[in-house]
Amino acid sequence: AQSVTQLGSHVSVSEGALVLLRCNYSSSVPPYLFWYVQYPNQGLQLLLKYTSAATLVKGINGFEAEFKKSETSFHLTKPSAHMSDAAEYFCAVRSGGYQKVTFGTGTKLQVIP
Amino acid sequence: EAGVTQFPSHSVIEKGQTVTLRCDPISGHDNLYWYRRVMGKEIKFLLHFVKESKQDESGMPNNRFLAERTGGTYSTLKVQPAELEDSGVYFCASSQDSGVYNEQFFGPGTRLTVL
Numbered sequence: 001a002q003s004v005t006q007l008g009s010h011v012s013v014s015e016g017a018l019v020l021l022r023c024n025y026s027s028s029v030p031p032y033l034f035w036y037v038q039y040p041n042q043g044l045q046l047l048l049k050y051t052s053a054a055t056l057v058k059g060i061n062g063f064e065a066e067f068k069k070s071e072t073s074f075h076l077t078k079p080s081a082h083m084s085d086a087a088e089y090f091c092a093v094r095s096g097g098y099q100k101v102t103f104g105t106g107t108k109l110q111v112i113p
Numbered sequence: 114e115a116g117v118t119q120f121p122s123h124s125v126i127e128k129g130q131t132v133t134l135r136c137d138p139i140s141g142h143d144n145l146y147w148y149r150r151v152m153g154k155e156i157k158f159l160l161h162f163v164k165e166s167k168q169d170e171s172g173m174p175n176n177r178f179l180a181e182r183t184g185g186t187y188s189t190l191k192v193q194p195a196e197l198e199d200s201g202v203y204f205c206a207s208s209q210d211s212g213v214y215n216e217q218f219f220g221p222g223t224r225l226t227v228l
Contacts, residue, residue: 004155036219041221042221043116043117043204043219043220043221043222044156044204044206044219045219046216046218049216090156099144099146099161099168099169100146100158100161100169100171100172101146101148101158101217102155102158103148103155103156103157104155105153105154105155106155106156
């Protein structure tokens, strides 16, 4: 079985501040982990993915995430928030032979000017 | 290259009516997925097509939902009769092959409201 827990349904940061969105996963086999972003009125867009090649994964728009097996975490970070980062972010997992992606409940990021 | 498209973008129907959602995957993508997000909850997998065949329909909530992909191109998801709890956003995604690394590209979703 696979599952994802995102801590915090809403996160507010000031423009220029660090963004940290938390994600913990559960998987009985080595997982493939993803972060997706949904901007208003748009579809889900892949930000980055972990596929066991490197524990620190860099994605688009300056985001990165670190896979920590000991903590079963895959937190998303960005050093300096921009107004355009305001969106909803989803952590997701795919493991074993599963094709389906299991999503977390999402975190809405608000960036305050 | 056009992305995954979904139609309609919004649908408002009354309980007991029928609604059909359509998804056009990226051209050449054999794999097509349906997901649903009920208000405030996580996005949940509904089913997976490989070409015209249902590979995994373990997420389909009940027999009021019928998904088809005739010809292996676009797909439809019919809800008949619709119930209040069917309200939510229905996402479609497609991928080129079935490898676990393979990225699923998502459409903008169809927001369904059942009154």
